[in-house]
Amino acid sequence: MKRIYIVRHCEAQGQSLHAPLTDNGLKQAAYLAEFFQTMQIDRIISSPFLRAIQSIEPLSKSTNNLIEIDDRLSERILSVDNLPDWFEKLQGTFTDLDLKYKGGESSREAMIRVTNVVKEVLESATEHTVIVSHGNLIALLLKSYQRDVDFQFWQKLSNPDVYQISYMGHEAVIERIWNAQP
Template sequence: MKKIYLIRHCEAEGQPSKAQLTAKGYNQAVELAEFFSTFNIDRIISSPFTRAIQSIQPLAEKIDIEIETDSRLTERVLSNIDLDDWLEKLKLTFDHLDLKYVGGESSLEAIQRIVEVVEEVFSGETENTIIVTHGNLMSQLINHYHKDFGFDEWQNLSNPDVFLLKNDNNNVLFERLWGEI
């Protein structure tokens, strides 16, 4: 059975695409590498954002696997303008998947792009793949397969966080491997 290890990046200095990991985040990346040291990983695909790549770099170097980047794994843009009530607006997008704010992307649009990546991996050659992405996009993906994973579960994600996705006869199962919800 093919496995995807879905990782939310480690603690970062901010939200911009070039934001780097904090000192704590670098330590978390080393912990992730240690966590995965006994796993048989065939492929690593990451968001091109700096914090995502830095989160998986220690493991990639340890197991000598090149990190592939895929722009479909970038964080979802809620809006391109500052929203004072962004948290409430984000919460609404979990219940109304087609809701879209100025310059942003709807949950449906975000889900579509990450599901494309996941389906390509499940239909591809590799058995054990790591996908490194961002909290909101990760939550939207899990919600796509399991509707009971919503806004509250997103709020309870950690940096980093790790979920295992398995495709069992077109039924995608998930299990949290890092932290607890």
Template sequence: MKTFYIVRHCQANGQSEDASLTPQGIAQSHELAQFFSGIHLNQIISSPYKRAIQTTEPLAHVKQLEVQIDQRLSERVLSSKPMDDWYEKLKLSFSDLHMTCEGGESSQEAMNRIVEALYEQIKLGKDHTLFATHGNIMSLLLKHADPTIGIKEWEQLSNPDVYVLQYFRPDHVEIERIWHK
């Protein structure tokens, strides 16, 4: 069995790649470090987005681990253009995994890249890895493990949020939400 922690970033000042954590988000990042204080971690891998990196910094400091960056943990881009009906498109993208919007990435494409990042760590024999990422891409990784996950579960994610994935074999992955704030 391999154990992986999937962390959604703390509260941030927006959605751009360079959006930083709010003062509340910074406090949350320290709460996360405390939450993980008794949990063994071998490595921390983060999205390159500033808010994800900032979420992991206090934890990395406490655990004396370097934060590794992986582009595959970046948030999914639904569309390159603003859309008034973005929520309806996002909702549809959970049932039609191949749907794409202008300049965007389908759910299947996004899922494939984050699953690839996870399976790369499994193949390398890595265990007790923490992935810091974003809400939509996180929910797609969870959907890969449990196809019943959809828009409702995405809506219920908090900032931050933490799930543990326990990998027993390719056809048996258990997921559990362990952040209850």
């Protein structure tokens, strides 16, 4: 049975490409490595954003798996414009998957991008893969499997968060497996 672990990055100091983890985020990353300690991990693929890489570095070191960087796991760009009402605009993109703002990416485009990564993992010989990305993109990936994933679901994602997608044949079973640090 193939398993793909979808990991949302730990707490970060901002949203830019180079925003590092906070001190708490670094502690979360260490706990994330502990969380995966009893699980077999064959491969790690990450967004190129610093916060995603830093979130999974402790696991990479403890499992001796190199972190593969895949630009398709980058956070979705809603718009190149500064949108004061970005929250409402983002909400609209969960209802209308083709809604697109200046220089941005529609939900459907982002879903295709991230599901292509998962499809390639499924076609590979790897059995247990960790994919590290960002909240919006993860919500859209899960929405591609479960239509009821919506804006409220995205709002409830934690930093970090972990979902497991298990594949038995062509059937995908999705389950939230993250247990936040006590």
